[in-house]
Amino acid sequence: MLNSPRIFLDAVSKYCVTHGIQIEIRAAGWLVVMRRGTKQHLAFGYDLGLNSSVAHRIANDKAATAEVLHALGIPCVPHTVFFSPQMNEVMPPQASWEAMIAILRANPSGVVIKPNEGTSGNSVFRVSNGPELELAAHRIFASSPSLAMSPWLDIEDEVRVVLLDDRPLLVYSKSRPTILGDGVRSVLELALAGMPYEMRSTVFSDMIYNLDSATLNSIPPPGERQLLSWRHNLDKGAQPVLLGEGKVRDDCVELAAQAANAIGIRFSSIDVVNVNGAWKILEINSGVMMEALGRLHPELVYAAYSAALDKVFD
Structure with a gap:
């Protein structure tokens, strides 16, 4: 659980108080028990329990999601699953390393590997050669039974769509951390000067991992913007920016709705790139996490969770 109180818990608690629902928070905040009359409902983590177990498991599996979407002709980033060697006891052994190297060779710009199940951008690595791939794979397999491998793509923008039964509750882009050159200070100095104190440890660890020392010590000319991370993860320093009405929003909502219907999921947050x-x-x-957005627009997050809970107790 996060060290600070989660807005998810706050939103659920306020909803229950307003609607006369008894609530018990257990398991250090991960399990919520709600009762109204004879009806009991459970929420776990960031999952309010609206989705079927099959939809939840497919959404939680990046490679399975990509397989379903690809089969239905829905544009998606391909993800290939590879299992830890420790899984050989319960699964037929596969020539995983040769297949991983083949995917790497087929993508000269590099690949991204990450746990096949998981969120928040933890243990996500961009690799461009065999030794980097081997090291990253070992790190992931140390804590995860499987990893997902995808081509590295130059993503221009990433938008998150929070959907409830095909209705968009929230649509926002993820703005990566940047600095603006002044012709005097280095990238590192500018990052230190412009980064909020509470975000420094998160952004700097990501920045130092992704930028070499020459880039960190370079002095950008006045007005030149420098990205500090290739990742759009909100937990790694990106900031949510609400999208207004327009073609971009419409296109993202339409594609997200197609994806949600493809796996039969009701309440979800879908990332479109x-x-x-x-x-x-x-x-x-499947678990709709909105902590970063909640720090800027708590009223919108409360409204989104309330709409989902209305479906639960309707």
Whole structure:
């Protein structure tokens, strides 16, 4: 659980108080028991329990999600699953390493590997050669039974769509951390000066991992903008920016709704990415986490969770 109180718990608690629902918070905040009359409902983590177990498991599996979407012709980022060697006891052994190297060779710009199940951008690595791939795979398999491998893509923009039964509750882009050159200070100095104190440890660890020392010590000319991370993860320093009405919003909502219907999920947050001018599904999240957005727009987050809970207790 996060060290600070989660807005998810706050939103659920306020809803229950307002609607005369008894609530018990257990398991250090991960399990919520709600009762109204004879009806009892459970929420776990960031999952309010609206989705079927099959939809939840597919959404939680990046490779399975990509397989379903690809089969139905819905544009998506391909993900290939590989299992830890420790899984050989329960699964037929596979020539995983040769297949991973083949995917790497087929993508000269590099690949991204990450746990096949998981969120928040933890243990996500961009690799460009065999030794980097081997090290990253070992790190992931140390804590996860499987990993997902996808081509590295130059993502121009990433948009998150929070959907409830095909209705968009929230649509926002993820703005990556950047600095603006002044011709005097280095990238590192500018990052230190412009980064909020509470975000420094998160952003700097990601920045130092992704930028070499020459880049960190370089002095950008006045007005030149420098990205500090290739990742759009909100837990790694990106900031949510609400999208107004328009074609981008409409296109993202339409594609997200197609993806949600493809796996039969009711309440989800779906990440849509723009690559070379075309929108694709990156992943579907069954647990709807909105902590970063809640710090800026808590009223919108409360409204979104309330709408979902209305469906639960309707």
